[in-house]
Amino acid sequence: MSNTIEELEKQFQEKIDNEIKIEPKDWMPDDYRKNLIRQMSQHAHSEVIGMQPEGNWITRAPSLRAKKILLAKIQDEAGHGLYLYSAAETLGVSRDQFIQWLHEGKAKYSSIFNYPTLNWADMGAIGWLVDGAAIVNQVSLQKTSYGPYARAMVRICKEESFHQRQGYEIMAKMMAGTKEQQQMAQDALNRFWWPSLMMFGPHDSDSSRSSLALKWKIKRETNDTLRKRFIDKTIPQAEFIGLKVPDPDAVLQPDGSYKTGSIDWDEFWNVVKGNGPCNKQRLDHHKRAHDHGRWVREACIAFSEKQDKRKAIAK
Amino acid sequence: MNNSDNQGPLWEVFTQKKPGMAFKHSGSIHAYDKNLAIEAARDLFTRRNEGTGLWVVKSENIIAVQPKDAESFFDPADDKIYRHPTFFEVPDGVKHM
Numbered sequence: 001m002s003n004t005i006e007e008l009e010k011q012f013q014e015k016i017d018n019e020i021k022i023e024p025k026d027w028m029p030d031d032y033r034k035n036l037i038r039q040m041s042q043h044a045h046s047e048v049i050g051m052q053p054e055g056n057w058i059t060r061a062p063s064l065r066a067k068k069i070l071l072a073k074i075q076d077e078a079g080h081g082l083y084l085y086s087a088a089e090t091l092g093v094s095r096d097q098f099i100q101w102l103h104e105g106k107a108k109y110s111s112i113f114n115y116p117t118l119n120w121a122d123m124g125a126i127g128w129l130v131d132g133a134a135i136v137n138q139v140s141l142q143k144t145s146y147g148p149y150a151r152a153m154v155r156i157c158k159e160e161s162f163h164q165r166q167g168y169e170i171m172a173k174m175m176a177g178t179k180e181q182q183q184m185a186q187d188a189l190n191r192f193w194w195p196s197l198m199m200f201g202p203h204d205s206d207s208s209r210s211s212l213a214l215k216w217k218i219k220r221e222t223n224d225t226l227r228k229r230f231i232d233k234t235i236p237q238a239e240f241i242g243l244k245v246p247d248p249d250a251v252l253q254p255d256g257s258y259k260t261g262s263i264d265w266d267e268f269w270n271v272v273k274g275n276g277p278c279n280k281q282r283l284d285h286h287k288r289a290h291d292h293g294r295w296v297r298e299a300c301i302a303f304s305e306k307q308d309k310r311k312a313i314a315k
Numbered sequence: 316m317n318n319s320d321n322q323g324p325l326w327e328v329f330t331q332k333k334p335g336m337a338f339k340h341s342g343s344i345h346a347y348d349k350n351l352a353i354e355a356a357r358d359l360f361t362r363r364n365e366g367t368g369l370w371v372v373k374s375e376n377i378i379a380v381q382p383k384d385a386e387s388f389f390d391p392a393d394d395k396i397y398r399h400p401t402f403f404e405v406p407d408g409v410k411h412m
Contacts, residue, residue, distance in 0.1 A: 025382045072362075079359050086325075086343040095322045095345060155342070159363070297321050300347035304323070307348060 016217050021147040024090035032216050035209070036146055037091050038107075039218060041098050044084035045109035049282050051077045053117040054126060062120060066170075070123065073163050080156045087148035103287050111268065112195050114276030121174055121181075121188035127167015129189070129196040129234065135160050136230045137200065145217035168237065175241040182242070189238065190246040197260075198268045200227040206265075232257045323347040324373055328356040331368030338370055346371075 003011070008027050015022065022028055051074050058074070061067035085095055101107040112130050117123065138160065142153045174185040201207060201223040213219040235258050238245055249261030270276070322345040329338040341360045346352035352371045361369065380388050396402050405412055 023382065025379075027382075075362070079362070082344065082359055083342060086345075089325075089343075152342070297323075297347075300323065300351065301321075304348040 013215075016145050016215075021150060022145055023147045031212065032218070033091055035213060035216070035218055036149065037088060037093055039213075040084055040088035040091075040146075040149055041093075041101065041107050042109060044081050044088060044098065045102050045107055046113065047077050047081035047084060049109045049113045049286060050130075052282055052285055053113055053115070053278075054123060056117050057120060057123050060120070061123075066123075069166050073127070073166060076159050076163065080152075080159070083152040083155055084149075087146075087152040090148045099290065103283070103290070105274070105283075108272065109282075110199055111271040111276060112192075112199050113282060114271050114279045115191065115195055116277050118191075119184055119188070121170070121184040122192070124167050124170030124174065124185065125188035125192040127163050127165075128171055128237070129167070129192050130199070131160060131163040131167060132234060133196045133199045133230050135164060136226050136233075140221045140226060141219070143217075143220050149218075168241075171243065172241045175243065186243055189243050193246050194263060194267075195271075197227055197231070197263055200224075200230070202265070202268075228257065231260055323351075324375065326352045326356070326371045327374050327377060328360055329370040329372075330360055330366035332365065333367050338368060341365075343374060344371075 009029055012022075012028060012032075022032075054070060054074050054077075058067060058070055061070055085098060088098065089095060098107065102109070112133075117126065135157065138153050138157050142150060142157060144150050144153065171185050171189075174181040204210060204222045204224045207223055210219065210222060214222065235245055235250060235252075247261045249259070251259045253259055271279070274280075324345070324347075326344050326346055328341045328344060330341045331338045341356075344352065344355050344359055346355050349371065353369060356369055356371050357366075360366065392398075
């Protein structure tokens with residue numbers, strides 16, 4: 001079967017249209033591969049960098065229960081990063097290369113993690129809002145056209161729902177507490193609400209990559225569709241525990257959905273470009289941790305080589 | 316070991332949910348040797364009691380059919396529809412077969 005590029009592309013699109021998943025060794029257009037490498041590595045980096053804002057509060061968790069839960073959640077994020085790196089590596093890029101691109105600033109991670117976590121209420125806001133937004137996105141991505149990515153998403157979604165519940169529980173507890181605790185919870189919501197909405201990316205009308213990603217079913221739904229789903233779910237959750245989203249224009253519509261105010265996209269692009277409150281701190285910390293782990297990797301390599309040699313001699 | 320990748324070789328992980336069930340591919344991990352591989356696989360894939368059995372195998376030891384060969388490779392199964400029970404006619408009124 002000898003095929004021209006046009007024929008291969010046609011067959012590829014037919015598979016996509018018929019909901020047949022693409023597997024690593026299958027033929028795929030270069031841009032499909034590039035698009036996936038960018039999106040999946042950004043997703044993996046977000047899981048890993050996302051451990052930092054929460055790691056900030058492990059030693060200061062208010063109870064042993066809260067500390068154990070937070071540790072388990074952060075361990076899950078590490079695991080999700082590993083699922084995603086492995087899935088992305090099937091596209092022919094090594095793990096070391098992905099990390100190098102992150103360190104060089106060539107690969108991005110979600111901008112939400114460039115905001116600081118100032119107090120314990122922020123652990124509630126992150127679990128509830130940031131993980132909540134991530135779940136909406138990831139549930140949709142379970143049906144993405146690339147097999148390894150879809151499989152990683154299914155596993156991640158199974159584990160993620162506890163994250164959002166633990167965040168909401170923190171918020172609910174604080175709202176049932178003292179006046180100061182209630183103010184802390186509202187303040188955390190005020191700071192994380194808009195950045196959470198930005199997690200879904202630019203409006204559909206400004207999203208240059210979206211149409212191709214939708215045609216190839218890398219993305220299954222548009223940024224605005226997913227954002228709206230999150231808003232409609234989250235505002236009633238806020239109101240249920242006495243919180244108010246910091247959007248004076250948010251109005252309930254007759255159909256049960258919400259009309260909301262406009263997002264400050266200047267802030268979004270400013271943080272994406274590296275000028276958020278914690279961009280430098282997050283990346284510096286990742287580089288430092290990676291460098292400090294070098295001797296462990298080298299020792300492991302030396303040990304495995306020694307074992308191989310011993311085995312060879314024994315034979 | 317590939318010097319360009321400092322994370323150790325790739326391993327494929329298979330978990331068995333409970334005794335009697337088939338082992339199922341869970342995903343891949345990097346690890347430097349078999350002991351580290353099986354521990355990393357436990358930490359990554361069985362944190363919520365997802366497994367009572369665990370296998371790891373170096374990815375390079377897996378033999379796979381390449382997609383371009385798949386059509387001809389699986390071809391012999393195409394013309395043997397009599398291997399399926401629906402191929403056969405069962406007289407009306409015969410039950411439980």
